Structure formats: C-alpha cells, structure tokens
Amino acid sequence: MKLRGLYAITDSQLLADGKLLPYVEAALNGGARVLQYRDKSGDEARRLRQAEALRELCNRYGAALIINDDAELAARLGVGLHLGQDDGSLAVARALLGRKAIIGGTCHAQLPLAEQAVREGASYVAFGRFFNSNTKPGAPAATLDLLETARARLQLPIVAIGGIDLHNAAPLIERGASMIAVIHALFAANSAAEVERRARAFSALFEQQA
C-alpha cells in the first residue's frame, strides 16, 4: 500500500474507558491510512485482544495496522511494526515478518540513523519531534531543514512526528513528509465525531498537495 496520509497512533490514557475502538474507527472513517497500536502496559492478554480488534477494524477500512515495539505481537497477527532505537534490530524484524510487512524505524533528527534503517530493510523512516509534544515532551527536536534534506537523499516514505496539529502540519508535508503521525491533536477529543472531523482535516492537507 502507498504510505501517504494521516498516521494515527493510539494512546492508552486518551483512549481509556471504552474509547479505543470508537475513536480509532472515527480516525479511519476520517481517512487515516495507517494506525499504530502503542501501548506500554505489560498486560499481554489485553494487548493481544485490543490488537486483534484493531486489525479487524483496519482491514475493514483498508488501512495498515502497525504494532509499536513488539515484533512478536506483530508476527503473531501478521501486521506491521514500528521500532525505536532501543527496541531491537530492524534487520531481525524484517527476517521475522517477511519482505511484505510494513516496518518503520525511529530516526530522531539523524540522517545516518535513517540511512542505516534503509540498509536494514525499513519500509519508512520517522523523524521527530517537530513541535512540542504533549505525549513525549522529552523527545529530541528535529527541524524542517532536516526533513527537506532527508527527502532529497532518501527514496522511501518519511514520517514526521511530535506535536503535530492542524495548524502546523502543512509545512511538514510541503517539505517532504509522506505521512504525519499524530496522537494528542487527533485523540484528545471529546467525541468520536470530533476525532473524525480532525482526521478528515489532516487527510485533506495531503489532497491539497497531491
């Protein structure tokens, strides 16, 4: 599938109390093309149950499901994977998940990390954080210039992440981001209808620059 558009990432706090499935469905209905299941709890049974439900939803909407951090869970479900610098080897994950799986890697603000991720078989690279992030305030900062340089040097899709909202997303797409990954500005909403409205607005930014 083409990796372009809104990349929604779940958050266990924002999507507690029965919000996970309705809010994610609203994001998919609003046009999110990729969904990452990001859950830092060690509750394996719940993680498996939730990830299976998300896989069913994503299949229904023709979106890709990516599991954060957990190559074993991704392999068990036959879905994609996102790995950070401390989450294990991309090359090992590629061998485990096969050549068709979508596998992404965090590259912070460092092109050499992206070049290494390419060599190890990544499907996309992620740079960030571009703005102040509610979800991850301590993440190292990346610049728009880095994005432009990366776009010129790398042949694979680039994901931008960190503090992205409807007011600051457009320049990231203009400067080379194929996808924008969003947690707070998408899911910190009072209703599923509001999540869908935001997802539509994020997705429309890509149509304007097609």
Ligand SMILES: Cc1ncc(COP(=O)(O)OP(=O)(O)O)c(N)n1
């Ligand atoms: C699309 C995307 N980009 C970056 C990250 C961050 O991954 P990581 O550095 O491993 O941090 P955690 O998300 O695991 O806290 C991501 N998850 N997704």
Ligand SMILES: Cc1nc(C(=O)O)sc1CCOP(=O)(O)O
């Ligand atoms: C999970 C994550 N990784 C980042 C990085 O820079 O690698 S920033 C981030 C949080 C993204 O959430 P929000 O859209 O709420 O800022």
Ligand SMILES: [Mg+2]
């Ligand atoms: Mg990680």
